[in-house]
Amino acid sequence: MPGFFTGKKVVVTGGAGFLGSFLVEKLREHGAEDVVVPRRRDYDLTRREAAARLYAEAGPDILFHLAATVGGIGANRANPGRFFYENMAMGLHIIDEARRYGRLQKLIVVGTTCSYPKYTPTPFRTADLWNGYPEETNAPYGIAKKALLVMAQGYREQYGLKSIYLIPANLYGPRDSFDLEMGHVIPALIRKFLEAKETGAASVTVWGSGEVSREFLYVEDAAEGIVLAAERYDGPEPVNLGTGEEIRISELVQEIRALVGYQGQVVWDRAQPDGQPRRCLSTECAERAFGFRAATDLRVGLLRTIEWYGIQTAQAQASSLR
Numbered sequence: 001m002p003g004f005f006t007g008k009k010v011v012v013t014g015g016a017g018f019l020g021s022f023l024v025e026k027l028r029e030h031g032a033e034d035v036v037v038p039r040r041r042d043y044d045l046t047r048r049e050a051a052a053r054l055y056a057e058a059g060p061d062i063l064f065h066l067a068a069t070v071g072g073i074g075a076n077r078a079n080p081g082r083f084f085y086e087n088m089a090m091g092l093h094i095i096d097e098a099r100r101y102g103r104l105q106k107l108i109v110v111g112t113t114c115s116y117p118k119y120t121p122t123p124f125r126t127a128d129l130w131n132g133y134p135e136e137t138n139a140p141y142g143i144a145k146k147a148l149l150v151m152a153q154g155y156r157e158q159y160g161l162k163s164i165y166l167i168p169a170n171l172y173g174p175r176d177s178f179d180l181e182m183g184h185v186i187p188a189l190i191r192k193f194l195e196a197k198e199t200g201a202a203s204v205t206v207w208g209s210g211e212v213s214r215e216f217l218y219v220e221d222a223a224e225g226i227v228l229a230a231e232r233y234d235g236p237e238p239v240n241l242g243t244g245e246e247i248r249i250s251e252l253v254q255e256i257r258a259l260v261g262y263q264g265q266v267v268w269d270r271a272q273p274d275g276q277p278r279r280c281l282s283t284e285c286a287e288r289a290f291g292f293r294a295a296t297d298l299r300v301g302l303l304r305t306i307e308w309y310g311i312q313t314a315q316a317q318a319s320s321l322r
């Protein structure tokens with residue numbers, strides 16, 4: 001919608017993170033001139049005082065809430081309490097202080113596909129969000145984020161707070177975390193295969209059975225979807241952001257192995273958890289409500305991600321030799 005952001009002050013919590021950094025770029029492409037990115041070191045949003053100070057100091061018209069404590073299965077399993085508390089606390093403070101601030105024109109809350117019940121029929125529809133408990137390894141994270149949907153809907157009803165709630169699929173792309181402990185499946189696989197290729201390792205060990213499925217949304221597409229929703233959608237119901245395309249982890253592993261050019265074996269570590277059995281979002285609502293369709297083919301997105309990571313590691317090696 002041309003001009004939607006013109007003259008508006010926009011705040012993006014988590015705007016220096018993986019998705020946030022692309023969202024800030026997209027917002028500028030869509031005409032936002034005044035975008036503020038609060039950092040955790042200045043505004044620790046797990047503290048109410050910091051959220052209140054953010055509204056008072058930045059004076060936003062529109063606020064995107066992306067700040068979160070996130071990670072892959074390993075990180076979720078190691079930190080169930082912290083993942084619940086920090087995600088819950090940040091959202092509680094951002095939403096409640098929005099009401100106290102009273103001048104916010106729109107709040108966009110970004111949720112997660114981890115909120116869906118473990119055995120949701122595919123494609124996941126938002127009507128199924130409450131039909132069961134999430135997959136155990138990511139339940140604290142998923143439930144904390146889902147509680148914010150209920151809070152935002154309650155605040156809309158009682159206080160007239162204008163907010164929307166979006167549920168992106170698993171994301172991937174450049175600038176993701178390639179930390180093997182904290183990171184998600186795609187960056188972990190890229191890193192493992194590249195390192196194995198470099199060292200000539202005979203095999204790479206991958207977590208789980210490979211039999212589960214996932215859907216992956218390229219990070220720039222997710223950012224575009226969030227901006228379109230902010231411009232065009234005002235409903236109380238949550239909306240999925242995905243591609244609608246499901247891939248088995250075993251196929252994903254072979255695809256990344258081939259793109260990286262690693263010739264060795266893949267060993268499945270079945271003692272490690274698989275996570276949710278299947279994941280794939282229904283995309284109809286996002287298309288109908290605000291015209292969003294994911295544009296990037298998985299192979300193209302993977303190639304861009306591998307290329308980006310290759311450049312980062314080459315630069316890091318060059319600077320360590322200086």
Ligand SMILES: NC(=O)c1ccc[n+]([C@@H]2O[C@H](COP(=O)([O-])OP(=O)(O)OC[C@H]3O[C@@H](n4cnc5c(N)ncnc54)[C@H](OP(=O)(O)O)[C@@H]3O)[C@@H](O)[C@H]2O)c1
Nearest residue numbers: 014016017018019039040044045046066067068168170171
């Ligand atoms: N990555 C995915 O696959 C995925 C999928 C679906 C939904 N999402 C959602 O998308 C959003 C962004 O995820 P991401 O992967 O981009 O995460 P990320 O790269 O880890 O970025 C998270 C950001 O949150 C900020 N943050 C964390 N704790 C904070 C605190 N206590 N106070 C203030 N800011 C804090 C960090 O700020 P600093 O940089 O200042 O430390 C960081 O920039 C999250 O809401 C996540 O749930 C992600």
